[in-house]
Amino acid sequence: MANMDEAMDVCLLAGKIMLQNGAETYRVEDTMTRMGIAFTGCLPQSYVTPTAIIFSFDGSNSTRMVRIEERTTDLQKVVLVNQISRMVSSGRLSLSEARSKLKGIEAMSHSFPVWLQILFAAIASGCFLIMFGGIWRDFAPAFVTGGIGHAAFIYFNRWIKVHFFAEFLASFIIGCLAYLFTQSGLGIHFDTITIGSVMSLVPGLLITNAIRDLMEGHLVSGISKGAEAFLTAFAIGTGIAMVLAFF
Secondary structure, eight states, X not given: OOOHHHHHHHHHHHHHHHHHTTOOHHHHHHHHHHHHHXXXXXXXXXXXXXXXXXXXXXXXXXXXXXXXXXXXXXXXXXXXXXXXXXXXXXXXXXXXXXXXXXXXXXXXXOSSOHHHHHHHHHHHHHHHHHHTTXXXXXXXXXXXXXXXXXXXXXXXXXXXXXTXXXXXXXXXXXXXHHHHHHHHTSOSOHHHHHHHHHGXXXXXXXXXXXXXXXXXXXXXXXXXXXXXXXXXHHHHHHHHHHHHHHO
16 A cells, blocks of 8 residues: 555645646545545545645544645546546556656646637637527627637736636626627627627636535535636626726
């Protein structure tokens, strides 16, 4: 069996990667538990919140905590850690091999370049406009508005560390662009252009994870994620409301 301290480090690394990249709380705890049992044969005890992981083994005198300061969405990393967990549970990976693979996953950059994220956000904005009953004439304005809005969100999120401020500014820019398109005659319906364009900012994964954590009994994580999703939605709505108030 592996040394408990070394096993604890690897389990915490796996949990940290998953939590930072959009995994649900119960999935993080389940993965760490399975890996801990496979490495040591002892039952791990873990407590996971959106901002911290506390982990120890039964019979061990040491307890570790890891702070989660930044969170993003990269489900590919979650899938890769899940695969490593399955390999560890089946005995196909040793402790050192698992650590090496997890370090490689942690060092991976985002799967898609920024320009591609903006392009697909723009395409999604146009498609959402049609889905919400918009007309094809508004597709191009929604495409441009959604793309610029998402680019603004990425820029502000990178340089402004105040939480929810990036969503507010990006939605404000989206509202201004939608208004300009409709006033110039290039767009027809302000409402559907705006709704389609802000969809890339909506915290869909966060809402889903909050509901799933609540259903699994993780009340602290579920409520905190739900509150974060609500505040994000509030920031988006406030940005659009500011445009309506000005114009």
